[in-house]
Amino acid sequence: METGFSSPRTDAFPAGLRVLVVDDDLAWLRILEKMLKKCSYEVTTCCLAIEALDLLRERKDGFDIVISDVNMPDMDGFKLLEHVGLEMDLPVIMMSVDGETSRVMRGVQHGACDYLLKPIRMKELRNIWQHVFRKRIHEVRDIESHEGIDEIQMMRYGSDQFDDWHLLSGHDLTSGKKRRDVDSKHDDKDLGDHSSAKKARVVWTVDLHQKFVKAVNQMGFDKVGPKKILDLMNVPWLTRENVASHLQKYRLYLSRLQKENDLKASFGGIKQSDSSSKDPAGNLSLPNSIKMQQNDSASGIYGMPGNKTLPQSVDQKIHESDLKGIVSLSVMETKKAPIHDIPDPSKVSSSRMVPNHPFGQLEQEVKYARFNSSIPKQYAWSQVPEVQFKQEHKIHHRVENGFNHLPLPGLQHHVQVDFIQPTPSVSSRPFNKEREKPASIEIKPSYNNFSSHQTIQVAPIGTATNLFPVQSESYAISFHTPAPTLTATLSMKNHGLNQIFVNELESAQRNLISGNCSGFASSDGDLISCLLQGNSYATNVELQNKESFNHNCPELFVETPTCLNDAQRFDYDYPWESMEYPVIDQGLFIV
């Protein structure tokens, strides 16, 4: 019996795994075929070893794995195993009804990657893909190790230059890869921006983004086009595609801001401080964000101080993603506490909650930004402590969530729009959004609070320095953090999230997450169990439904007595069984 050959479906691995089964026992061949098909594998069967070898030779690369019985009439199973290993280098699984150690040992010696005992369960077959996978990994590793050697050599010889380059470009060797992986993961999830996901990653640093925005503004946002932008930017290594995708994200970001702006309007009283003023004192990312918000004052509510924190020189690694991610928290040394315009106490109180959120966001941003100790006290928001905590991405998330609940989402945008104009502030735009909120409130803050909060160096440079702009609406966090959990959490509706910030943000977050998770889980579970019950009931009914009024009735009746006798003798369960029928029958016949 042979089935057709087809190429592997790599998209739904391990489904479509191409298996060749060799067994002279026809019953087992059929059973294995059925089991493997149920696992969504592609099965080809063979009852002779020689036939199997021919098949394998004919279709080189036509199979992913071979399962063979040890005892075959025409050829010893172990011999087949050897051949397959040598000629095709495919993983081979041996089977036998005999589990004697010596036999198993032989199998392993001959190169079998597994040895299954008959009777074989389906669950054992389900996992055979691991052997294929493992082999592939090893192959890749072998290749990589060769490449790796080169890299190491380079490192040794030109290490200084190498390092410098890496630093400048914003990543280091080791973490680079990881980040890339993480990035790709996130990117894929993010906006589904396929183009960028597939191309080489462009790290949109603050500077780069600033150039971009500058170019955009120069031309006028409406008339903008990737080619023109590229020209204006004058960055030789940048491609039109890079710019195009970045532009797309930028547009999305802006539109989001717009929406939030509308919302914000309702809050009124938003004053704008002169956002375009650049705060010379580099703000720390945190402060930056805060400042931004303050500056924006849009967050009049927040009474942000007039500093505009524009991230400037931060050497953050901004991962490419959407604008939001671009928050390059430049380390703006904000010296003075911008807290001049502290919002009204009333406002402050209302936004009490908010601050958390904003901070949360800030934190996120902060996280990503690399702060140095120069964190000015200004940052001293009471919230700073929180910020501190937020060293974890997670925390940010949470904050985000809490943020959601804030009724002030709109506020953020407002400010940012303003920022868009001035180039320098551009980069901090994403912040603004978030920042507004936070900025507001705690301004009063005594810088004292901040003592050593310089721990704001939240984001180690090596990590994603995206400040993901938390979109207030969807809260789809697009930050690229190495913590995949973040995204997951965020995507969960954080309806119940509150600003929990203040204390053990971490633990709180964990609880939140787990709480959410379990919440979901249980509801799913209930649903599933309901469905199952429904199903089983249906089948019961079906069984009963057989209207087999057949002519064998007389025979049936005749046979019945013997059955009954047996029942009396053996099966005390029987009476119970007979009981259940009537009940079901009723249900059945009432149809």
Place this chain on the structure above:
Amino acid sequence: MDKSLLNFISQAYMDRNLQRQIAYTRKSLFDQGYLDEQFIQLEDLQDDANPNFVEEIVTLFYSDSARLIRNIEQALENNPTDFDRLDDFMHQFKGSSSSIGAKKVKSECTQFREYCKAGNAEGCIRTFQQVKQEHATLRRKLETYFQLARQSDV
């Protein structure tokens, strides 16, 4: 009573009767050690694509095993007894029996192989009788069972 109503009721009783029989027959096969968990695996594999899967496999088993039994019988008649060959056949037979979960048959096979290893021809012959007997008994029971099940499928 209305005739149709009478028919209706008697049919219901007969159906119920049949179902009871089927369930009982099946259960006793397990209780009495004729079948093991493998049979349930086969039942689980049965689906719309293969609605008679279990019966198919059992049929395959019986045609395969009939051939093996003949081989063994012939080998047993040979003098001197080729125990390796016998063991080999019995190994196959055992493997085959495991496909449908023929528990009693399997254990007799194991016994047979013990005698083979021991070079005990007498023991082999005796045990082989047991193997054949269990093999036949199971076949009968399964036939009955499938017959009942088929009736209920109508």
